[in-house]
Amino acid sequence: MREISIRRWLRFLVFFSSISLQFISGFSDDSPNAKNGTKSDSHTPLAGSKGSRIAIICLIVLAVVVLSFSLFKFWQKKKREEQYARLLKLFEEDDELELELGLRD
Numbered sequence: 470m471r472e473i474s475i476r477r478w479l480r481f482l483v484f485f486s487s488i489s490l491q492f493i494s495g496f497s498d499d500s501p502n503a504k505n506g507t508k509s510d511s512h513t514p515l516a517g518s519k520g521s522r523i524a525i526i527c528l529i530v531l532a533v534v535v536l537s538f539s540l541f542k543f544w545q546k547k548k549r550e551e552q553y554a555r556l557l558k559l560f561e562e563d564d565e566l567e568l569e570l571g572l573r574d
Contacts, residue, residue, distance in 0.1 A: 478538075482535070485531070486531075489524075489527055489528075489531070492527075
């Protein structure tokens, strides 16, 4: 079950990455005039870095989301293990109590 959810999460991550790369390529400075050797004057030097800034911000946000999800799953796993250990301890104590009271052989 857990293996299936990890595979599904990885598929989603690859899909999201491919979509993000398509958007990033749209921010490039390649214009039809650039092929002829002339650049249009409408683009400033900061316009090219704007797309890369957006890409970096998207990657940082994605990394934070993945890290948060991973930490949440790790926390859930630890919490389940603690509850299971508490449950086992509870039943072990009951068995010892029954033996002490002579209710069970």
